[in-house]
Amino acid sequence: MKSLIFAGLLAFSASVFASPAPLVSTANQAAYWQNLSALCGKAFEGEIVKETEDDGFGVGQKLVMHVRYCSDTEIQIPFHIGEDASRTWIITNTGAGLMLKHDHRNKDGSYHVSTMYGGHTVDSGWPQLQSFPADAYSKELFVKQGIPASVDNTWQMMIYPQTFSYRLIRPAREFQVDFDLTKPVEPPEAPWGYGEQ
Template identity: 50%
Template sequence: MHRLSQLCGQAFEGRIVSEDKEDDSWRAERVVMHVRECSDDEIRIPLHVGDDHSRTWVIHHEGGRLTLHHDHRHEDGSLDAITWYGGARDDRLSGSRMNFPADDATKALFDAEGIPQSKENTWAIEVRPTHTLFAYEMERPNRFFRVEFDTSKPVATPPAPWGAE
C-alpha cells in the first residue's frame, strides 16, 4: 500500500508482456493505468484499454487482510455481471509482489457466470520503485496475462473510469 500510494494521482502507459494469443486485441490498444484514489485503507487504479474505461483494480483491507478486487462497469456506469471478483493476499509475498488467489465468493460468481476455469485464477501486483515497475498478472492453468508499466514516465491523466462519481 505504501509503495502504491507514492504513485497516487499519476498515470502510466503499459505494455502487454505475456505472449498469449488471447491478449492480441489488448496489444493493439493503448493501455494506461491511473492510480486515481488513495486512502490508508483503499487504492483505486482504473485501467484504460483504448476507449474502454470499464475496469478498476481496487486494493483494500478486508477482514484484516489486504485484498484485490476488480470493479467492472458498463459505459453507463452500471455494474457488469462479472464484477468485484478477486481474493485476499496469500502468504507468498515479498517486499515487491503480492499474490491474490480467487476467494470463495469469486469462485461462486465464476460458476454462476459459466466460467469455471477462472476459479483457479491468481492475480498478482508487483511494485518495484527502484526498477520503476508496476506489474499486474493473472495466472491459471493454461493461461497467463501480464502487463507492465514504467513508473518513471507518467503520462496525461485519462478520463474517469465508467461509473466514477
C-alpha cells in the same frame, strides 16, 4: 477490593478498545501499501508482455493505469484499454491483509454482470509483490458464467522502481501487463463512480 478490581478491568478494557487495530497484518504488506500509495495521482502507460491465450484482449490498444484515489484503507486504479474505462482495480487494506477486487462497469456506469471478482492475500507476500487467489465469491461467479477454469485464478501486483506489473496466472494461462513508472503520462479522464482526490 472488588470495586477496585472492577475499576481496573474497566480501565484496561477502555485502553484496549481505544487502540486502533493495525491496518495490515504484516510488515511486508505495510511496506507494499506504502509503495503503492507513493504512486497516487500518477498515470502510466503499459504493454502486454505475456499472453498465453490468443483472445485479442488489449491488442493494439493504448493501456494506461491511473492511481487515482488513495486513502488509508482503499486504493483505486482505473485500467484504461483504449477508450474503454470500464475496469478499475480496487485494493483494500482489510486489517487482516490486502484484498484485490475488479470493479467492472457497463457504459452507463451500472455494474457489469462480471464485477467485483478478485481475492484476498493468504500470506505476507513481499514489499514488492502481493498475490490474490480467487475468493469464494469469484469462484461461484466464474462457475455461473461458464468459465470454471477461472476458479484457479491468482492475480499478482508487483511494484519495482521502474515497473508496475499486473499479472494473472492459473494452470495453462498467464497474462501480464507491465507499466513504465519512469515516464508518467497525462491521466485519462476519470471514469464514473469512483472516489475523488
